[in-house]
Structure formats: C-alpha cells, structure tokens
Amino acid sequence: MDPLALSKRVYIESYGCQMNVSDSEVVASILAQDGYTPVKSAEEADLVLLNTCSIREKAEYTVLQRINEMNNLKARNKGLKVGVLGCMAERMREDLLEKKKVVDLVVGPDAYRTLPELLKKVGTGQKAVNVLLSREETYGEIEPVRLDSNGVTAFVTIMRGCDNMCAFCVVPFTRGRERSRDAASIVNECRQLVRDGYKEVTLLGQNVDSYKWRPTPSAFDTGAGSNRSVDPQGRPASDSTGTTDFADLLKLVAVACPTLRIRYSTSHPKDMTDKVLEVMARYPNICKYIHLPVQSGSTDVLHRMNRGYTREWYLERIASIRRIMPDCAISTDIISGFCGETEEDHQQTLSLLKTVGYNMAFMFKYSERPKTLAARKYPDDVPEEVKGRRLAEIIEAQKLHSTGRNAGYVGQLHEVLVEGVSKRSQEHVFGRNSQGSVVILPRMHKGTELLPGTFVKAHIINASAGGLKGDIVDLMEEIQRTSVFHSATADHAPHASL
Numbered sequence: 001m002d003p004l005a006l007s008k009r010v011y012i013e014s015y016g017c018q019m020n021v022s023d024s025e026v027v028a029s030i031l032a033q034d035g036y037t038p039v040k041s042a043e044e045a046d047l048v049l050l051n052t053c054s055i056r057e058k059a060e061y062t063v064l065q066r067i068n069e070m071n072n073l074k075a076r077n078k079g080l081k082v083g084v085l086g087c088m089a090e091r092m093r094e095d096l097l098e099k100k101k102v103v104d105l106v107v108g109p110d111a112y113r114t115l116p117e118l119l120k121k122v123g124t125g126q127k128a129v130n131v132l133l134s135r136e137e138t139y140g141e142i143e144p145v146r147l148d149s150n151g152v153t154a155f156v157t158i159m160r161g162c163d164n165m166c167a168f169c170v171v172p173f174t175r176g177r178e179r180s181r182d183a184a185s186i187v188n189e190c191r192q193l194v195r196d197g198y199k200e201v202t203l204l205g206q207n208v209d210s211y212k213w214r215p216t217p218s219a220f221d222t223g224a225g226s227n228r229s230v231d232p233q234g235r236p237a238s239d240s241t242g243t244t245d246f247a248d249l250l251k252l253v254a255v256a257c258p259t260l261r262i263r264y265s266t267s268h269p270k271d272m273t274d275k276v277l278e279v280m281a282r283y284p285n286i287c288k289y290i291h292l293p294v295q296s297g298s299t300d301v302l303h304r305m306n307r308g309y310t311r312e313w314y315l316e317r318i319a320s321i322r323r324i325m326p327d328c329a330i331s332t333d334i335i336s337g338f339c340g341e342t343e344e345d346h347q348q349t350l351s352l353l354k355t356v357g358y359n360m361a362f363m364f365k366y367s368e369r370p371k372t373l374a375a376r377k378y379p380d381d382v383p384e385e386v387k388g389r390r391l392a393e394i395i396e397a398q399k400l401h402s403t404g405r406n407a408g409y410v411g412q413l414h415e416v417l418v419e420g421v422s423k424r425s426q427e428h429v430f431g432r433n434s435q436g437s438v439v440i441l442p443r444m445h446k447g448t449e450l451l452p453g454t455f456v457k458a459h460i461i462n463a464s465a466g467g468l469k470g471d472i473v474d475l476m477e478e479i480q481r482t483s484v485f486h487s488a489t490a491d492h493a494p495h496a497s498l
C-alpha cells in the first residue's frame with residue numbers, strides 16, 4: 001500500500017527571501033511530528049501552505065493571485081485546507097480571513113510551533129489564526145526537513161527579526177524583534193548537514209552582523225563540573241564576556257565543519273566589522289563573497305532611509321573588504337525612487353555602482369509599505385515613470401559592471417562546487433565558485449560524470465554578465481586551501497561563448 005495514503009500530505013510554497021525557504025523547512029519538521037508528509041504539488045496535498053512575503057506590493061499581489069487559484073483546487077478537492085504563513089499572515093490577518101474565504105489558517109513567522117493545534121481547529125471546520133510575535137522564538141532545536149533539496153546546498157537560520165527600522169522596510173513589523181539562535185545548535189545543524197552529504201551551507205539572518213549569543217552556563221559544556229563557554233572542540237568559544245558574535249560564529253562553523261563551504265546573508269554596512277572580514281580571509285572554506293546592500297549612493301537619501309551610514313562610510317567598508325580579501329566578490333541591493341530622491345541623488349547611485357564595481361546587484365523600484373517610517377513621514381513623491389527610468393538606468397549600468405567583474409576571472413583557476421545539470425544543456429553542469437558566480441562546465445571529465453556535490457578545479461574560459469564558463473582541470477577530493485588558485489597560462493585563451 002502506498003505509505004502516503006496513510007499520512008496527511010502537505011505542500012508548502014515559499015515566496016520571497018531565503019529566510020522563508022528556511023522557515024518552510026522548520027514548518028515541514030513541525031508538521032512531520034504531526035503526521036504530515038511533504039508532497040511536490042498542491043494537487044496532491046490535503047493541506048497547502050503559502051509562506052508569503054510582504055517586502056514589496058508586487059510580492060503581495062503575486063500571493064493574492066495564488067490564493068484566488070486555491071478556489072479551483074478546493075472545488076476539485078473538498079477536503080483541502082489552505083493556510084497563509086509568513087509576513088503577509090502577520091500584516092494582513094484580518095483581510096485574509098475576512099476577504100479571502102478560501103483561507104482556513106493564518107500563522108505568523110513566530111507561531112509555527114502552534115500549527116498542530118491550529119490544524120486541529122481547522123479540522124473541525126473553524127478558521128484558525130496565530131500571529132503573535134515573540135522576543136525569544138528561534139526554533140533553535142528543531143531539525144529542519146530539507147524541502148526541494150539538491151542534496152548539496154542548504155540554509156541554516158542563525159537569527160530572526162530585525163531591529164534596524166530602515167524607513168522603507170516592513171520586516172521589523174512582520175518578523176518582529178531581533179534575536180539570535182543558540183550557537184551550539186547552529187554548529188550541530190551544520191555538522192548534521194556534513195553527515196548528510198551536504199557541501200555548502202548559507203547562514204541566514206536579516207542582519208547577520210548583529211548576531212550575538214551569550215550561552216547559558218551549560219550550552220557548550222564538555223565535562224563534569226565545567227561551566228565555561230567552550231566551543232564544540234572544547235576551546236573557549238568567544239570573547240572574555242562569553243559572548244559569541246558573528247565573527248566567532250563563522251569561525252566556530254568553519255573549524256567544526258572544515259569540508260563544508262560556508263556562505264552567509266545578509267550583512268549590514270553599519271555593523272560589518274573587520275573582525276568578520278579577517279575570519280573570512282583566514283578560513284578557506286568560508287566563501288569569498290559578501291552581500292552588502294547599499295540601497296542608495298546618496299548620503300541624503302541614506303539618511304532619510306535611516307540606514308545609519310553615509311556614502312563615505314560605505315565606501316570605507318568596501319575598501320576594507322578589498323584590503324583584507326582582494327579576491328572577494330561583492331553584491332548589493334539598490335532601491336530606485338525612494339521618497340525625495342532627486343536626479344542628483346540618482347546620479348550618485350550610478351557613480352557608486354561604478355566606484356564599487358559590484359559583481360551583482362538586486363535592484364528594485366521603491367514600493368511604499370504600510371506602517372513603515374517612510375509611509376508615515378515622507379510622501380512617495382517620485383513619479384512611477386521616473387522610478388522606472390532610473391531603475392532601467394541602474395540595471396543597464398550594473399550589467400556592464402557585472403560583465404567587467406566576470407571578465408576579470410577569465411584565465412583564472414577557480415574551485416567550483418557542482419550543483420546540478422545545466423537547464424540549457426544536458427551536456428553541461430552548473431556550479432558556483434567561491435565568489436558566488438555561476439560556472440557552466442562540461443558534464444563529463446575523462447569518462448567520469450560530474451555529479452552534484454563534486455568540487456572541481458576549473459579553468460575559466462569565458463564570461464558574460466550572467467556567469468562564467470569553464471573547462472575542468474581536475475576533480476578535487478574536497479575544498480582546497482585557496483579559492484582562486486593562480487592565473488593560467490596563455491594557451492588557455494578564452495574560446496567559447498556562454
């Protein structure tokens with residue numbers, strides 16, 4: 001008999017950021033305890049959960065359309081229950097329950113532990129809701145069920161919420177106050193990933209640089225009678241106050257899992273320390289890539305955004321990265337058309353893009369969000385077509401910078417972790433170098449197929465704005481001591497196009 005027939009089936013669809021993907025895996029774990037098995041499509045499920053994002057109006061609109069589609073599914077499957085999780089649950093609970101009759105369940109990001117009891121209520125035909133935010137919840141000890149996993153890369157959440165109150169951002173309202181997860185549970189989860197065959201982890205938080213964990217006396221204890229903070233190897237975990245900051249945490253994970261590649265996201269320029277950069281430089285398994293959202297190149301705009309730094313401060317942070325890790329890639333987020341942005345401000349953003357020469361950027365039009373500081377204090381006064389034109393100029397400029405950065409890698413030897421078969425060609429695989437660029441490689445090397453999870457030494461032969469193409473030089477047992485080996489010789493000239 002099909003084992004699925006005995007269990008309840010849940011389909012979880014994640015929207016928005018990586019934190020939501022990671023949260024969905026916590027939800028799957030909580031529901032597994034309650035007898036639910038994850039399935040791969042809404043059509044197969046008894047319960048569909050939409051883990052939603054409120055960051056821009058467009059993101060919410062996409063989910064609202066998807067909620068409407070659930071009516072058709074329910075018409076075909078009378079027993080189907082539909083739940084809304086995540087940021088929209090927090091922000092729009094009444095609207096969702098009153099105006100979207102198809103929604104049975106609304107659960108905010110800090111209330112997932114209550115899902116089993118809420119589902120009991122839903123089972124009796126009632127609607128159920130819990131959107132209480134918490135100052136403590138980190139789901140620290142919950143072992144996530146990896147959904148849609150490629151078996152190679154995984155996310156581990158290290159902190160939740162945000163205290164920054166950037167003027168444009170809804171996150172502090174939907175995800176609540178900042179809190180850090182127990183460092184020991186993070187290290188343990190990473191170790192488990194290694195045991196399960198994973199090769200790369202991304203440590204996630206809204207603002208990882210303000211990670212701070214002060215262990216309770218027993219958290220890292222190794223032996224009887226000792227109540228010192230010690231790391232999982234038995235060494236002192238952190239500074240003299242016993243606090244583990246983000247740099248300490250990175251080091252702990254890098255040492256505990258030397259064969260695991262480590263990435264993280266997202267940094268905040270006002271909090272990113274040289275201590276973090278020095279740890280990154282020291283450990284070869286920490287990827288040389290930093291996502292450092294700038295949002296705008298104009299100090300005036302940054303001030304209104306309440307970002308806590310100036311253009312000059314930001315550029316000084318970039319200079320530190322370049323000094324401590326010359327081979328480090330940097331990406332950013334940009335918002336075009338924030339309240340009061342002038343043409344001169346916009347030019348400053350374009351000039352900052354040029355000065356930094358980002359490897360990559362995520363670029364958005366400003367979208368006013370209810371409750372935020374900007375919504376309360378500043379008129380959304382840049383006309384839509386001006387926002388659009390400025391965004392197009394930013395995208396155009398960034399494309400050149402991405403192309404330039406990638407072109408600079410041609411001729412180098414990079415360590416690439418293979419993630420899967422290329423979507424465009426069955427003869428090729430794709431992976432990423434330490435800098436986070438996608439690298440396309442031949443699928444076969446000397447009669448051996450490159451399987452996901454293989455580390456490859458690759459000679460970069462071609463570049464475009466979107467990525468790199470390489471030849472395989474060698475397969476590697478595991479991560480090497482450096483991320484960029486050395487420049488290749490002239491006979492390896494670029495010859496293929498992506």
Ligand code: 5AD
Pocket residue numbers: 055056168169170293295333334335364365366367368369
């Ligand atoms: N409008 C447009 N973009 C936004 N972001 C956050 N809030 C808004 C908003 N209201 C962008 C920022 C942030 C990224 C995750 O989303 O650039 O870094």
Ligand code: SF4
Pocket residue numbers: 162163164165166169170171172206207268
């Ligand atoms: Fe939003 Fe700013 Fe917090 Fe990022 S740091 S989640 S942009 S408030």
